[in-house]
Amino acid sequence: MYDFSEEAQTDKQNVQQDGFQGDQIAASEAFSYETSTQPITLNIYVSPEQQQRKDKLRILEDERIAQIREKDQQERLLKQQKKQKGLEFFQEFKKQQEMEITQRRSQNKQQQEIWNENQKNRNQYKNSWDQIASNIALKDGEYPGEKDVTKMRQAILNKRIDLTK
Numbered sequence: 265m266y267d268f269s270e271e272a273q274t275d276k277q278n279v280q281q282d283g284f285q286g287d288q289i290a291a292s293e294a295f296s297y298e299t300s301t302q303p304i305t306l307n308i309y310v311s312p313e314q315q316q317r318k319d320k321l322r323i324l325e326d327e328r329i330a331q332i333r334e335k336d337q338q339e340r341l342l343k344q345q346k347k348q349k350g351l352e353f354f355q356e357f358k359k360q361q362e363m364e365i366t367q368r369r370s371q372n373k374q375q376q377e378i379w380n381e382n383q384k385n386r387n388q389y390k391n392s393w394d395q396i397a398s399n400i401a402l403k404d405g406e407y408p409g410e411k412d413v414t415k416m417r418q419a420i421l422n423k424r425i426d427l428t429k
Contacts, residue, residue, distance in 0.1 A: 396420065
């Protein structure tokens with residue numbers, strides 16, 4: 265009986281060691297990057313009809329691949345053409361934008377000069393009523409309208425005279 269239990273204990277230890285080693289081997293195999301990629305070759309007899317079908321399928325597949333490549337080539341050409349048109353449009357847009365900017369600059373300079381001249385003219389009058397009187401026709405024969413504005417003219421002149429006293 266003693267012998268039996270001793271053998272059982274050694275068997276358990278061996279199984280534990282074998283199990284542990286087996287786990288280590290399984291883990292190392294799971295992480296190994298080297299896998300065999302050799303194709304499986306079978307020597308199977310192929311009838312002439314099957315061979316013809318395979319050849320036809322291969323030809324059809326080659327034609328399909330050629331069509332896909334041609335379509336891809338056409339798509340690339342269309343894409344290049346669209347890109348070229350876009351670049352041309354962008355360049356034209358930039359040129360037009362630059363022209364508009366230069367025109368606006370020149371217009372702004374002219375408007376600034378006119379404004380500066382108006383400011384100088386405003387500063388030459390000491391009284392604002394003098395400026396108003398200079399902008400209207402105060403003499404009897406100068407007024408081109410049909411209504412009689414003599415009372416208005418007289419009121420403006422009186423106001424100017426009051427301010428200059």
